[in-house]
Amino acid sequence: MADVFQATVRIFRYNPEVDTKPHWKEYTVEVEPTDRVVDVLHKIKWYQDGTLAFRRSCLHGICGSDAMVINGRNALACKVLMKTLGPKVVIEPLRGFRVIKDLVVDMEPFFAKYRSILPYLINYDPPPARERRQSPTERARFDDTTKCILCAACTTSCPSFWANPHYIGPAAIVQAHRFIFDSRDQAWAERLRILADRDGVWRCRSVFNCVEACPREINIKKAIAEVQQAIITGSRDL
Ligand code: SF4
Numbered sequence: 001m002a003d004v005f006q007a008t009v010r011i012f013r014y015n016p017e018v019d020t021k022p023h024w025k026e027y028t029v030e031v032e033p034t035d036r037v038v039d040v041l042h043k044i045k046w047y048q049d050g051t052l053a054f055r056r057s058c059l060h061g062i063c064g065s066d067a068m069v070i071n072g073r074n075a076l077a078c079k080v081l082m083k084t085l086g087p088k089v090v091i092e093p094l095r096g097f098r099v100i101k102d103l104v105v106d107m108e109p110f111f112a113k114y115r116s117i118l119p120y121l122i123n124y125d126p127p128p129a130r131e132r133r134q135s136p137t138e139r140a141r142f143d144d145t146t147k148c149i150l151c152a153a154c155t156t157s158c159p160s161f162w163a164n165p166h167y168i169g170p171a172a173i174v175q176a177h178r179f180i181f182d183s184r185d186q187a188w189a190e191r192l193r194i195l196a197d198r199d200g201v202w203r204c205r206s207v208f209n210c211v212e213a214c215p216r217e218i219n220i221k222k223a224i225a226e227v228q229q230a231i232i233t234g235s236r237d238l
């Protein structure tokens with residue numbers, strides 16, 4: 001256990017039911033290099049301060065529920081190892097969302113934008129006797145954007161979103177891309193109309209903080225460019 005070290009963890013705290021304003025609280029925790037940030041949050045919550053609130057579920061980078069700002073960068077707490085951070089760690093809630101308590105933010109406006117792009121397959125033809133077939137090439141067309149776990153790390157790292165919370169944001173564009181370029185889908189033109197709105201895809205200013213923030217390493221830059229190109233040409237056959 002020679003590698004065990006003491007970490008100072010500074011956490012944004014705010015309980016609107018009792019606090020007049022947010023404040024920081026510091027905890028000293030014994031950690032192993034292979035502990036993840038979520039393990040450290042558990043140590044604090046279970047052994048030091050049960051009032052600390054944060055979201056997590058799968059603990060394996062799949063559910064997207066524990067995105068937060070760790071030492072200034074958006075990340076999933078279950079994917080960041082303490083050995084990559086060192087003995088001083090600062091943890092904040094995602095920026096640009098209302099804080100419900102501590103690290104828990106109100107995700108409803110984010111999911112409203114997600115719903116607005118019709119995130120499901122739409123096909124008006126009568127159902128076939130078997131599945132709707134697709135070639136490997138057609139499937140590969142949108143493979144990257146199927147990886148999105150709706151963690152919001154991209155949208156909340158975006159200066160355009162901070163400046164204008166009505167901007168639909170990269171996550172909704174990525175989700176729209178997943179269906180727009182699905183050969184089986186017949187509502188792609190409707191989605192392009194939605195994304196051509198004043199708060200749609202043209203609000204992207206190509207800063208691309210989102211690309212760095214995405215824990216799934218989705219090529220968000222490419223997805224946004226392809227959606228913009230489809231709007232310009234009126235076609236998804238780029
Ligand atoms: Fe999270 Fe990446 Fe999806 Fe954005 S595109 S919501 S960062 S998984």
Ligand code: FES
Pocket residue numbers: 056057058059060061062063064065066076077078079
């Ligand atoms: Fe599910 Fe981290 S807890 S992604």
